[in-house]
Amino acid sequence: MTILISKDTRFIVQGITGREAVNLTRENLDYGAVIVGGVTPGRAGRDIYGVPVYDSVRDIVAKHGRVEGSIISVPPGFTRDAAFEALENGVRLIVIVTENIPRKEVAQMVELAALRGARIIGPNCLGIISPGEAKMGGVGGPAANTRQAYSKGPIGVMSRSGGMTTEIASTLTAAGLGQSTCVSIGGDAIVGTTYAELMPLYEADPETQAIAIYSEPGGRMEAELAEWVVQNRSRLPIVAFMAGRFMDEMKGMRFGHAGTIVEGVEDTTAEKIARMEAAGISVAERIEEIPTLIRRRLAQNGGR
Amino acid sequence: MRFYEYESKALFAMRGLPLAKSRVAINAGEARAAAIAIGGSVVLKSQVLSGGRMKAGAVKFADTPDQAAAHFDAILPILVNGQRARSVLVEEKSPIAQEYFVSVTWDGRAKKPVVLFSDMGGIDIEEVALKHPEHVSKTHFSTILPLSPRIAKEAVGAVGVSGNDLNRLTPIVFELIQLFLDYDLTLAEINPLARLEDGRFIVLDGHVDLEAEARGKHAALLAELGIGDDETRQARPPTAFEIAGRKVNEADHRGVAGNVVEFDGNLGLVIGAGGGSLTLFDAVRKHGGRPANYCEIGGNPSVKKACLLTKLILAKPGVEKIAVMMNVVSNTRVDIVARGVIKGCIESGKDPAQVISIFRIPGAWEDEGFQILAKYGVEYCDRSVSMYDAAGRAVAKLGAQV
Numbered sequence: 001m002t003i004l005i006s007k008d009t010r011f012i013v014q015g016i017t018g019r020e021a022v023n024l025t026r027e028n029l030d031y032g033a034v035i036v037g038g039v040t041p042g043r044a045g046r047d048i049y050g051v052p053v054y055d056s057v058r059d060i061v062a063k064h065g066r067v068e069g070s071i072i073s074v075p076p077g078f079t080r081d082a083a084f085e086a087l088e089n090g091v092r093l094i095v096i097v098t099e100n101i102p103r104k105e106v107a108q109m110v111e112l113a114a115l116r117g118a119r120i121i122g123p124n125c126l127g128i129i130s131p132g133e134a135k136m137g138g139v140g141g142p143a144a145n146t147r148q149a150y151s152k153g154p155i156g157v158m159s160r161s162g163g164m165t166t167e168i169a170s171t172l173t174a175a176g177l178g179q180s181t182c183v184s185i186g187g188d189a190i191v192g193t194t195y196a197e198l199m200p201l202y203e204a205d206p207e208t209q210a211i212a213i214y215s216e217p218g219g220r221m222e223a224e225l226a227e228w229v230v231q232n233r234s235r236l237p238i239v240a241f242m243a244g245r246f247m248d249e250m251k252g253m254r255f256g257h258a259g260t261i262v263e264g265v266e267d268t269t270a271e272k273i274a275r276m277e278a279a280g281i282s283v284a285e286r287i288e289e290i291p292t293l294i295r296r297r298l299a300q301n302g303g304r
Numbered sequence: 305m306r307f308y309e310y311e312s313k314a315l316f317a318m319r320g321l322p323l324a325k326s327r328v329a330i331n332a333g334e335a336r337a338a339a340i341a342i343g344g345s346v347v348l349k350s351q352v353l354s355g356g357r358m359k360a361g362a363v364k365f366a367d368t369p370d371q372a373a374a375h376f377d378a379i380l381p382i383l384v385n386g387q388r389a390r391s392v393l394v395e396e397k398s399p400i401a402q403e404y405f406v407s408v409t410w411d412g413r414a415k416k417p418v419v420l421f422s423d424m425g426g427i428d429i430e431e432v433a434l435k436h437p438e439h440v441s442k443t444h445f446s447t448i449l450p451l452s453p454r455i456a457k458e459a460v461g462a463v464g465v466s467g468n469d470l471n472r473l474t475p476i477v478f479e480l481i482q483l484f485l486d487y488d489l490t491l492a493e494i495n496p497l498a499r500l501e502d503g504r505f506i507v508l509d510g511h512v513d514l515e516a517e518a519r520g521k522h523a524a525l526l527a528e529l530g531i532g533d534d535e536t537r538q539a540r541p542p543t544a545f546e547i548a549g550r551k552v553n554e555a556d557h558r559g560v561a562g563n564v565v566e567f568d569g570n571l572g573l574v575i576g577a578g579g580g581s582l583t584l585f586d587a588v589r590k591h592g593g594r595p596a597n598y599c600e601i602g603g604n605p606s607v608k609k610a611c612l613l614t615k616l617i618l619a620k621p622g623v624e625k626i627a628v629m630m631n632v633v634s635n636t637r638v639d640i641v642a643r644g645v646i647k648g649c650i651e652s653g654k655d656p657a658q659v660i661s662i663f664r665i666p667g668a669w670e671d672e673g674f675q676i677l678a679k680y681g682v683e684y685c686d687r688s689v690s691m692y693d694a695a696g697r698a699v700a701k702l703g704a705q706v
Contacts, residue, residue, distance in 0.1 A: 023635075076517070102488045102518040103410050107447045110415045126634075141634020145668050149632055161579020163602075166667075167631035170687055187578055189490075190415050216582060219412045244582035246589055252539030255565065255598060256578040258517065259412070264430070285590075286692040287583070 002130035003156070003181045003201040003208075004093060004121075011069030011093075011136055012060055013038045014082045016048050020097070020138070021073040025049055028071075030143035031135040036064045039082075057089040069093040071127065071137055076100045079123065083109040087116045095137045096122035096192070099258070106190045113192065120192025124258065126162030126184040131169075139184050140166055153178015154209035155294065156202045156236070158195050160187050160221075160257065161243075164214040167287060168241070172212065175291030180208040187216075187257025194221045196228035202236060210294045211238040215272065217247045218260045222272040226279035237297035238281045239290050245269045305514050305537035308351045310393050311529045312511045319483050321476060321494075322506045326395035335376035338394035339369040345397040348375045349509075352387040353537060360384040365397060386540070398506060403496035405429050405440075406459075406477050408484040416444045419459040419481060425496035439463055445481070453478045472505050473497075487525065488518030545620060549599065552612040559605030559636065561613040569594025571661070571702055572617035572626035574610075574645060576601030580631035580691070587692045588627070593699035596623045604636055610644020611651065618652040618659065625661040627698035632687050638665045638673030646680050657681035661701040664694035 013028075015021045016038025026049050029035060037060040038053045046053040054060050061067055070086040072079060072094060079098045086094050087109075094113065101123050113120045121128060127137010132152035139162060140146030149170040155177050159165040162184040169179055183198060185191050195213055202208045215222050222240070229238065247255055248268040254261045262268055273283050282293045307315070310328050317323055327338035328351070339346045350362035357363050362382045366372040376392050405425035411418040422440045424432045433440045441462030445455045456477035460470055476497065484492040494510040514522060536542045542550075549564025560576075571593050575581045581600045588595050597617055601610065617626055628645050630636065642663065649656040663677055666687035677684045685694060 100517045102515050102521070103490065104417075104447060104485060104488055107410070107415055107417065111446060111448050138635060141668050145634050149634075149667075159579070161577070161631075163577040163631045163633065164579035164583065166634055167580065167583075167691070170632045170666075171690070174688070190410060190412050192415075194413075214579060216579065221412070224413055241583075243579055243586060245586045247582070250539070253565070254516075254538065255563070256582045256600070260578075260582070286587070286690065288690040288692065 001205050001207050002133050003198070003205050004128050004183070005069065005130060005134045005136050007032065007134050008034060009068050009134060009136065010034050010036050011071065012036055012057065012067050013051070014057070014070055014072045014086065015074035016040055016051065016053055017043050017046070018073055022048055024071065024073060024097070024138045025051055027138065027142050027146070028135055031146060033135060036060060036067060057085050057091065061089050067091050069095070069136060071095045071097060073097045080105040080109055083120070084112060087112050087118055092116070092118040094118065094120045094192070095125065095127045096120060096186075097125065097127065097138060099124035099188070101188070103190050106188060110190065110192050121183060122186040122192060124188045125186035125191070126165065128181065128183050130181045131179050137184065138162070139182065149173060150182065151178040153180065154207060155179045156205070156208045156211045157182035157213070158198055158211065159184055159214035160216050160259070161214055164243070168212055168214060168290060171287050172291055177291050177294060180205060187259055189219060189259035195225040196221070199225070199228055199232070199234065203232070203234060208236065210298055211236050212290050212294065213238065213240045215240055215242050216256060216260045217244045217262050217269050217272070218267050220266060223266065223275050226275045226281065229279045229281065237294065237301060239284055239293045239297065240276055240281050241284045241287055241290060242269045242273055305516055305519070305535070306353045307512050307514065307529070308353065308390060309349065309509060309511055310351055310391070311531065313507070314529055315483065315487070315512060315525070316507055316510065319479055321479055322504065324396040324398050324506055324508070326393055328391050329376060329394050330391045332373040332376045335392060335394055336369040336373040339366060339372035342394065342396050346372055347395050347397050348372060348379055349393045349395065350379045350382060350384060350389040351391045351393055352384045352389050354385040354387045357384050362389065398498060398508065399501045400498045400508075401501050402499045403508075404473070404499070405432070405495045406480060406497055407491060407493035407495070408481050408489070409491045411444065414444050417447065417484065419443045419445065419455065419477065421459040421463060421477065423463045423465055429495065447485070451482060451485070456481060468503065469499065472503075476505060487512070487522055488515045489513060490515045545597070545616070548616055549613070552609060552616055555609050555612055556606055559601070559603035559609065561599075561601050561605040561609040563598070563600040564616070565598040567595045567597055568622065569596045570622050570624045571698060572596045572620065572623040573599060574601065574614055574617060574626055574628040575599060576630045576636065577633070578602060583631070583691055584629050584695055587695035588699060590692070591696045591699040593695065593702065596620055601630060601636060601641065604640065605644070607640055607644040607647060610641050611648040614645045614648025615652050618648065618654060625659055625698070625702055627661050627695065628663045628665065629691065629694050629698070630665040631691060633665060633667035635668070636665070637669040638667055639669045639676060641665055642673040642676045646676065646682070661698040662694050664689060664691065
């Protein structure tokens with residue numbers, strides 16, 4: 001089993017004629033994705049690697065029936081409109097690749113998604129991959145590169161960094177630990193889906209046996225995860241890697257992603273590490289320690 | 305990006321929020337003139353992008369124009385949390401009966417904006433929330449429903465404020481909520497919001513933070529307030545090196561080669577991407593290395609941008625070698641970065657084999673990239689060498705040279 005997506009997930013690409021979207025479409029098709037159509041207003045009738053282009057999501061739905069997911073890759077000024085369009089046409093899983101979207105617009109998209117019972121991954125993310133099954137987004141890049149880094153297996157990966165999603169998967173793969181589903185959740189201060197919000201999905205997935213996460217300074221997402229793990233007595237051992245430790249002494253300076261800034265004590269890596277460790281989450285100092293820590297935790301769990 | 309108090313108040317004034325009379329002074333003469341124009345007792349406040357002014361002695365009261373001039377000279381040189389004052393705000397002294405606190409900000413967990421209100425203003429709100437939680441209200445509100453004043457009324461009423469005070473505070477808080485959303489702020493804070501002895505309310509101190517992503521959208525406001533493009537308004541002003549780094553990134557629209565932050569070490573870092581840079585910077589420090597800079601390569605930057613970034617870093621005084629490192633890349637092309645970095649070394653008059661301590665960028669087009677590096681005799685490694693170990697090799701090379 002996988003979470004969020006499967007081999008059969010029918011999705012679309014909004015902004016499909018853009019340079020990055022064209023690459024992403026090809027990469028996803030090469031990995032076996034079912035892309036039923038793409039949207040670029042005024043470009044109806046064209047095709048991108050065989051995917052028909054339409055003026056609107058409504059036109060795709062009229063022609064091809066219900067669409068489950070959408071990748072949005074449009075400029076920041078058009079993203080909210082694209083997300084609203086997808087949501088109001090019945091799309092329930094939206095991956096937003098676009099970065100530099102002001103928080104207000106992110107909050108608006110997330111709020112409407114919640115009202116519609118839909119889920120947003122991102123913004124500022126590379127999407128979702130269930131190795132050997134399906135991919136939705138730019139994560140891993142071209143299919144050949146994706147196959148080299150990602151392999152099927154029992155580890156769920158969640159990451160605030162798209163690139164580090166692949167670095168961690170590649171490290172796990174090299175150590176003989178495959179991945180169930182990896183989610184690049186996005187690097188902004190507000191994201192559609194947090195670690196804690198994905199946990200119930202991993203809990204319910206019999207294939208997932210452990211979780212690896214990549215985290216950074218800024219925000220309350222790690223504290224939220226720590227609380228969730230304790231409150232729900234999670235069956236899944238979690239190993240976290242914390243980057244940006246140097247930022248603890250650099251209050252008010254933004255590094256890396258839009259959401260990566262130390263403004264208060266709770267934003268620091270020291271505080272986050274303390275909270276996660278108190279909740280039983282193992283924190284790795286280096287990426288290459290992740291496989292060893294996961295194996296140790298799995299052994300302690302009696303190899304469940 | 306944070307606004308100074310006087311800029312925040314200019315924005316508040318545009319929206320009709322009640323303020324005391326004030327003037328900005330950049331020398332003692334102007335402070336004296338301001339005190340005369342305002343008349344009566346005044347307060348002088350250092351204009352810095354930091355809290356803690358009172359504690360630092362950078363806020364003083366003056367009863368006469370001469371005293372105001374003297375206080376100006378005393379306040380201006382004071383560093384508040386390492387921040388230099390830009391100017392001094394001279395403001396009418398107000399007879400205060402009670403102080404309140406109100407701020408509007410984003411709650412990343414609720415994914416909604418939230419109003420924080422307290423009837424114990426003037427002091428650190430986090431402390432109040434800890435010791436007197438019943439005196440702080442938190443009211444989340446929708447970003448898609450039409451805004452309505454009841455949000456403000458509920459925020460104020462939740463700490464027990466009623467009667468005339470409730471009806472006078474509600475429109476002020478509601479205005480702050482609207483201003484927060486209209487200008488894409490990440491923080492709009494008034495502390496203290498004071499009730500005067502005659503029952504009126506005024507904004508005594510406050511500041512706002514504008515979201516960096518929304519800068520372009522609010523260019524007209526920034527121009528009106530006189531905030532320049534080079535002002536990043538982070539914890540410290542940008543250095544010349546950092547401004548030059550931004551120009552590199554603006555060389556063309558392809559990919560990112562920027563976000564340069566200056567440090568004072570000897571190892572130049574050409575690193576990426578967002579998360580990879582944070583990881584690598586930590587790794588270099590953990591090995592005892594001294595980074596000369598932080599930076600980020602992301603997306604698929606052109607050869608030109610990678611070259612310009614390399615030249616900028618190599619030209620920085622004290623830089624002995626550079627390390628070129630990223631996480632496993634999928635969109636960035638290894639060969640293009642390799643070409644750009646080697647070009648940058650050569651154009652700086654350096655031998656790439658000598659000056660590049662390690663090249664660790666595995667991923668898309670790596671075979672082509674490694675071929676180029678081999679041709680120039682540059683030490684490189686693939687993903688079998690961890691980011692941590694690659695950083696270690698770079699640091700070790702510098703150690704051997706010294």
